[in-house]
Amino acid sequence: MPMIRVEMFPGRTPDQKRELVRELTEGFVRAAGGNPQGIHVVITEVDPGDWGSGGKLASDKAT
Amino acid sequence: MPMIRVEMFPGRTPDQKRELVRELTEGFVRAAGGNPQGIHVVITEVDPGDWGSGGKLASDKAT
Amino acid sequence: MPMIRVEMFPGRTPDQKRELVRELTEGFVRAAGGNPQGIHVVITEVDPGDWGSGGKLASDKAT
Amino acid sequence: MPMIRVEMFPGRTPDQKRELVRELTEGFVRAAGGNPQGIHVVITEVDPGDWGSGGKLASDKAT
Amino acid sequence: MPMIRVEMFPGRTPDQKRELVRELTEGFVRAAGGNPQGIHVVITEVDPGDWGSGGKLASDKAT
Amino acid sequence: MPMIRVEMFPGRTPDQKRELVRELTEGFVRAAGGNPQGIHVVITEVDPGDWGSGGKLASDKAT
Numbered sequence: 001m002p003m004i005r006v007e008m009f010p011g012r013t014p015d016q017k018r019e020l021v022r023e024l025t026e027g028f029v030r031a032a033g034g035n036p037q038g039i040h041v042v043i044t045e046v047d048p049g050d051w052g053s054g055g056k057l058a059s060d061k062a063t
Numbered sequence: 064m065p066m067i068r069v070e071m072f073p074g075r076t077p078d079q080k081r082e083l084v085r086e087l088t089e090g091f092v093r094a095a096g097g098n099p100q101g102i103h104v105v106i107t108e109v110d111p112g113d114w115g116s117g118g119k120l121a122s123d124k125a126t
Numbered sequence: 127m128p129m130i131r132v133e134m135f136p137g138r139t140p141d142q143k144r145e146l147v148r149e150l151t152e153g154f155v156r157a158a159g160g161n162p163q164g165i166h167v168v169i170t171e172v173d174p175g176d177w178g179s180g181g182k183l184a185s186d187k188a189t
Numbered sequence: 190m191p192m193i194r195v196e197m198f199p200g201r202t203p204d205q206k207r208e209l210v211r212e213l214t215e216g217f218v219r220a221a222g223g224n225p226q227g228i229h230v231v232i233t234e235v236d237p238g239d240w241g242s243g244g245k246l247a248s249d250k251a252t
Numbered sequence: 253m254p255m256i257r258v259e260m261f262p263g264r265t266p267d268q269k270r271e272l273v274r275e276l277t278e279g280f281v282r283a284a285g286g287n288p289q290g291i292h293v294v295i296t297e298v299d300p301g302d303w304g305s306g307g308k309l310a311s312d313k314a315t
Numbered sequence: 316m317p318m319i320r321v322e323m324f325p326g327r328t329p330d331q332k333r334e335l336v337r338e339l340t341e342g343f344v345r346a347a348g349g350n351p352q353g354i355h356v357v358i359t360e361v362d363p364g365d366w367g368s369g370g371k372l373a374s375d376k377a378t
Contacts (some may be wrong), residue, residue, distance in 0.1 A: 001166065002323040003129065004339070008347065009316070014112055016137075016347050019124065020113030023342030024319070025252060031334035032327050033354060040127065041115040042070060049203055050232040052210030053316060055225050060207065064177060064183065064292065066132040066255065067150070071158065072127070077238055079158050081249065084241030086153030087130070094145035095138050103253065103292075104241040105196060116127060133294060140364055144375065147367030162370050168322060169365040175266055176295040178273030181288050186270065190305060190355065191260040192318065193276070198253070201284050208283035213256070216275030221260065221268050229316065229355075240253060247253065259357060294366040301329055304336030307351050312333065 002028060003040045009058075010045040017043055065091060066103045072121070073108040080106055128154060129166045135184070136171040143169055191217060192229045198247070199234040206232055254280060255292045261310070262297040269295055317343060318355045324373070325360040332358055 004024050021041045025034070029036050048058035067087050075083070084104045092099050111121035130150050138146070147167045155162050174184035191215050201209070210230045218225050237247035254277050264272070265315035273293045281288050319339050327335070336356045344351050363373035 001366060001373065002321060003166070003168075005318075005320040006343070007318040008349075012347050014120075014122070017112060017115075018120050019346035020070070020343065021120055022118045023346045024113065024339055025118035026337065027338030027342040028321070031338045032323065032331050034323075037117040039116065042128070042129075043113040043115075044109075044110055045113075045235075046231055050207060050234075051316060052206075052214065052230040052232075053226070053228065055211045055214035055228070057203075057207050057210055058316065059203070064180060066292070066294075068129075068131040069154070070129040071160075075158050077246075078246070080238060080241075081246050083154065084159035084246055085244045086157045087150055088241065090149030090153040091132070091146065094149045095134065095142050097134075099252035100243040100245070102183060102242065103255070105235055105255075106239040106241075107235075108239075114127060121127065140372075140374070143364060143367075144372050147372055148370045150273065151367065151370035163368070163369070165368065167367040168361055169367075171360075171365075172294055172296075175269060176297075178269075178293040178295075179289070179291065181274050181277035181291070183266075183270050183273055185266070190303060190310065191258060192355070192357075194255075194257040195280070196255040197284065205284050209280065212279030213276055216279040217258070217272065220271035220275045221264050223260075229318070231318075235285075242308045244253060298357055298359075301332060302360075303351070304332075304340065304356040304358075305354065307337050307340035307354070309329075309336055310331050311329070 001038050002034060003042070004028065005042045005044065007044045007046050022048060064101050065097060066105070067105065068090065068105045070107045070109050072111060127164050128160060129168070131168045131170065132156065133170045133172050135174060135177070190227050191223060193217065193230070194231045194233065196233045196235050198237060253290050254286060255294070256280065257294045257296065259296045259298050261300060262304070316353050317349060318357070319343065320357045320359065322359045322361050324363060
């Protein structure tokens with residue numbers, strides 16, 4: 001029943017998300033064991049205008 | 064001050080969300096006590112292309 | 127595959143948590159449909175010293 | 190490496206989000222110390238139709 | 253009803269957490285408006301053995 | 316700045332967590348690109364008495 005959540009900037013293709021789910025699931029099993037059938041992955045895309053670090057929005061840094 | 068969060072696939076109507084907030088709030092009080100006024104519910108819809116299990120995207124399984 | 131997360135103060139018994147999982151799962155199905163087997167519930171206990179509202183810690187209000 | 194997450198109703202301007210990231214980052218450092226460069230802030234907007242309290246949707250209360 | 257969540261390493265005193273709740277609440281209101289009474293803050297302490305960046309555990313970097 | 320969060324049952328050793336951080340970080344980069352230095356991983360252990368599925372606590376199923 002492990003749950004893996006990913007927050008990342010938008011822009012990945014469906015193929016990249018497909019690969020991401022596969023990679024994270026297989027990587028979890030290699031490192032921590034368990035049954036891949038029970039592993040859930042949830043991807044959340046966060047806009048650069050909603051993500052800050054060092055006190056600044058990522059959308060401002062990108063400029 | 065309990066917080067309840069729900070992640071689910073899109074597609075529920077406003078009426079279903081209204082019922083969901085009511086059911087989860089009342090169910091919490093029945094099981095764990097407390098004041099319903101202080102209970103918050105946040106619903107997040109997750110697209111099948113952003114949710115994987117068993118190493119596969121839900122959007123691929125739906126096909 | 128719905129996921130329900132609950133954050134609440136500590137102090138509930140195992141029986142209350144058991145009831146809580148049952149109530150939230152059944153309430154979800156009544157309101158939003160779906161298969162109860164696929165519904166996950168994760169409970170997180172938050173100490174009053176780690177929860178604030180209105181700018182004050184809950185542990186201070188309790189005093 | 191602190192992470193700060195904010196869930197709020199939609200409607201804030203980019204300038205308000207910019208200020209929010211700055212305020213939360215500086216406030217964290219004043220209260221808890223650390224290097225502002227390592228502080229991340231993620232903003233999530235939650236629609237009033239997806240947020241309930243007291244058993245009712247915020248979108249219904251606003252009416 | 254804004255919710256602010258903070259994940260940080262353990263080690264802050266109750267006084268620092270009290271200040272943190274106050275700073276984040278006041279900072280939110282200055283930047284984004286709203287009523288401080290409705291703002292919730294949840295603090296979660298994450299052990300350096302449970303936090304990684306750049307592919308390494310923070311507990312290994314600290315050594 | 317991707318963030319990866321893992322919720323899993325307790326019981327993994329520090330070595331397994333070290334491997335988990337490495338695997339998830341490398342798997343993310345292979346699938347979605349980006350700089351591994353900016354990837355954060357947070358591990359949260361959830362007790363079987365705080366995790367339910369199908370309306371039942373995991374701690375009851377284990378019995």
